[in-house]
Amino acid sequence: MISHKQMKQYSIHATDGDIGGCKDILFDDQDFVARYLVADTNSWLPLSRKVVISPIAVTKVNTEEQWLSINMSSQSIKEGPSIDEHKPVSREYEETLFKYFGYGYYWIGPGAWGDFSHPTQLVDQDLEREVEQAPAQPTNHLRSCNEVHGYDVETLNDDVGHITDFIFDNDGWTLQLFIIDTHNWLPGGKKLAVRPADVKNIDWSSHKVQVNLSHDALMQKPEIDMDRLADAAYLEAILAKA
Structure with a gap:
């Protein structure tokens, strides 16, 4: 990763x-x-x-x-x-x-x-x-990590945190996790790992990433230590919890 x-x-x-x-x-x-x-x-x-x-x-x-x-x-x-x-x-x-x-x-x-x-x-x-x-020309779905970095995260209840990083595997190059930083919203905030499956929409006009999670459900997502990405066992555990 x-x-x-x-x-x-x-x-x-x-x-x-x-x-x-x-x-x-x-x-x-x-x-x-x-x-x-x-x-x-x-x-x-x-x-x-x-x-x-x-x-x-x-x-x-x-x-x-x-x-x-x-x-x-x-x-x-x-x-x-x-x-x-x-x-x-x-x-x-x-x-x-x-x-x-x-x-x-x-x-x-x-x-x-x-x-x-x-x-x-x-x-x-x-x-x-x-x-x-080839089928008819589909909608373009390409997005820049630089652009989405910093977008606010909108849960089903409120805005909690912002996108601070993205984790890819370097084999199939799939996007495995969005990293959400909650420090600007909550005292003693965390960096939480969220699966792409939880992402409902990325709204470019409002600069928000909308997730299919309640505030409480988001806060239950695992906290990630970005200095341990080289630890395969650690990442496997994070992915299992996310």
């Missing part, structure tokens, strides 16, 4: 050298899975052009030394489709991106990664066949 805050400290190694650090994670608010890592390209691309990298390209995550490697060269990333940092990632852009890198489309099939359980299984799929089978 790895948190969004931790990932923002990671460097990204391409096949021919570093390409900067991880700036953000874009997640799907329907399937709750990380769709893209956003690279900070200040050190090597003019005007710091925004670069998004699919987890499909990630070959290794080193949690001790805080870096991840991808099976792409810096040149292939540099020549890839550009994107405006201040606009949402559209499905049309995703199709262009996936065609350029030769990935299959994750939105074709019943699972979080289409017909597959792991993102790397989408490499070298038959894109032409998939285009023919």
Whole structure:
């Protein structure tokens, strides 16, 4: 497991050298899975052009030394489709991106990664066949962790706390937990771990994350120690309680 805050400290190694650090994670608010890592390209691309990298390209995550490697060269990333940092990632852009890198489309099939359980299984799929089978353009469900960080949490009774972090597994890249900090609402507050299944809606206009929990039910969620994310047994216990 790895948190969004931790990932923002990671460097990204391409096949021919570093390409900067991880700036953000874009997640799907329907399937709750990380769709893209956003690279900070200040050190090597003019005007710091925004670069998004699919987890499909990630070959290794080193949690001790805080870096991840991808099976792409810096040149292939540099020549890839550009994107405006201040606009949402559209499905049309995703199709262009996936065609350029030769990935299959994750939105074709019943699972979080289409017909597959792991993102790397989408490499070298038959894109032409998939285009023919593709349904009508669905609604875009991509959201930025940087954006949602700080959103208030609305229970069935009141507002309690705000979103302070996100925990992903670094294998299938699923979003496992939302971390809610209640210090601004309650004296001696806590950091609580909540499953995505408890999230009812993410309201961009009001900057709130609505949960299907009462105030008391939310306060019964397990408190998490963010310094123990490397402890597999500890995380397993938290996930069982969340």
